[in-house]
Amino acid sequence: MCSKVGTRPKSYEKTAGGLCCPVCATDEVSVFWEMRDLPLKCNVLCSTREEALAVPRGDIRLAVCHSCGFIYNTLFNASTMQYDAGYENALHFSARFREYAESLARRLIDKYNLRQKDILEIACGDGYFLRLLCELGNNRGIGFDPSYVEDTSKGNTYSNVAIIPDYYGEQYADRKADLICCRHALEHVPDPVGFLRMVRRAMGECRDTAVFFEVPNALFILRDLSVWDIIYEHCSYFSAAALAKCFSRSGFAVEAVTEEYDGQFLSLEAQPVTDRPGGLSAELGNPAEVVREAALFAGRFGEKSQKWADRMEALRRAAERVVVWGAGSKGVTFLNMMKGADLVEYVVDINPRKQGMFAAGTGQRIVSPEFLRDHRPGTVVVTNAIYTDEIRNAFGRIQLSPELVTV
Numbered sequence: 001m002c003s004k005v006g007t008r009p010k011s012y013e014k015t016a017g018g019l020c021c022p023v024c025a026t027d028e029v030s031v032f033w034e035m036r037d038l039p040l041k042c043n044v045l046c047s048t049r050e051e052a053l054a055v056p057r058g059d060i061r062l063a064v065c066h067s068c069g070f071i072y073n074t075l076f077n078a079s080t081m082q083y084d085a086g087y088e089n090a091l092h093f094s095a096r097f098r099e100y101a102e103s104l105a106r107r108l109i110d111k112y113n114l115r116q117k118d119i120l121e122i123a124c125g126d127g128y129f130l131r132l133l134c135e136l137g138n139n140r141g142i143g144f145d146p147s148y149v150e151d152t153s154k155g156n157t158y159s160n161v162a163i164i165p166d167y168y169g170e171q172y173a174d175r176k177a178d179l180i181c182c183r184h185a186l187e188h189v190p191d192p193v194g195f196l197r198m199v200r201r202a203m204g205e206c207r208d209t210a211v212f213f214e215v216p217n218a219l220f221i222l223r224d225l226s227v228w229d230i231i232y233e234h235c236s237y238f239s240a241a242a243l244a245k246c247f248s249r250s251g252f253a254v255e256a257v258t259e260e261y262d263g264q265f266l267s268l269e270a271q272p273v274t275d276r277p278g279g280l281s282a283e284l285g286n287p288a289e290v291v292r293e294a295a296l297f298a299g300r301f302g303e304k305s306q307k308w309a310d311r312m313e314a315l316r317r318a319a320e321r322v323v324v325w326g327a328g329s330k331g332v333t334f335l336n337m338m339k340g341a342d343l344v345e346y347v348v349d350i351n352p353r354k355q356g357m358f359a360a361g362t363g364q365r366i367v368s369p370e371f372l373r374d375h376r377p378g379t380v381v382v383t384n385a386i387y388t389d390e391i392r393n394a395f396g397r398i399q400l401s402p403e404l405v406t407v
Contacts, residue, residue: 069287241285312340
């Protein structure tokens with residue numbers, strides 16, 4: 001298995017006429033942007049600078065489907081990807097993210113009456129959200145993730161949650177649930193329809209099971225120029241229409257697709273169907289809007305890149321100390337895409353698992369906020385505006401007031 005959630009290794013197929021959309025199977029596809037030589041995985045833990053500089057790299061060439069609004073990396077090669085214990089992308093060390101996750105868990109529990117029920121999470125990471133669902137609703141949970149490593153220092157404090165360090169697949173069809181959820185993993189799958197059909201087959205006749213998926217919002221990436229969300233391991237980018245189409249072609253009736261987390265995420269709720277095609281409403285999204293934004297993206301990205309290259313050069317001339325806040329996908333991608341990023345000596349992250357490691361591709365040391373008491377940066381590059389207040393509060397606690405600049 002080579003995707004984060006488990007699917008047969010494959011790269012994107014092409015028709016005789018060119019590219020073929022993996023979601024709706026049309027050839028109404030056009031390439032609109034590319035970037036070369038990026039790390040295959042942004043969230044890999046690198047214990048030395050040499051290891052970080054030597055990470056495997058790949059190329060991105062994005063294409064958009066004019067029919068359904070799906071975007072994908074036409075150069076993605078699934079055989080190069082493997083997720084294991086060296087992969088770390090937990091976001092719940094942030095209070096802002098924890099607030100969102102708890103609100104989401106309570107909403108799902110209330111909507112689907114998930115109390116003393118069975119929850120199954122695909123690609124559960126360290127199990128944070130699954131445990132939240134089980135704790136708040138007194139539920140039983142089972143999770144699947146090949147990167148899971150049990151924290152033996154804390155003992156088994158969640159006896160009602162079991163996590164299997166494996167990819168989810170039909171071999172686990174006997175594990176039934178009242179809710180199947182999967183957050184921030186479908187974007188790692190090159191054949192999302194094939195994967196969802198596998199999930200639907202594994203569900204069998206469980207027609208009352210609720211389904212919840214969450215993915216990055218492709219329209220937000222294009223519209224708000226969140227370019228640092230474009231990474232090699234995300235081979236699939238979903239608009240609302242494409243996400244709904246994907247599920248409706250896979251044996252599900254789509255109930256809702258909504259924007260979450262200040263528009264950065266898309267969430268989908270669905271139910272399995274057996275006696276009719278899955279539901280899909282045109283109002284769930286407008287593929288034409290995605291195509292329009294994609295056509296503008298390359299030019300707007302070029303302008304943004306030049307602006308930041310100029311700014312970094314100005315900071316270099318001023319002998320300014322610069323750090324990047326966040327050693328996740330956004331921070332690592334910013335450093336790898338941006339000219340002048342060698343000016344940055346350190347990357348700050350509140351995830352203790354990343355502290356002491358090195359940023360993939362560029363080799364900056366990852367440090368804790370407390371480290372900055374002595375380093376005293378003048379400028380802090382913030383790669384996700386949603387965390388600005390949290391970052392400012394962190395600096396207040398260590399009595400520093402650098403300039404925070406959001407990319």
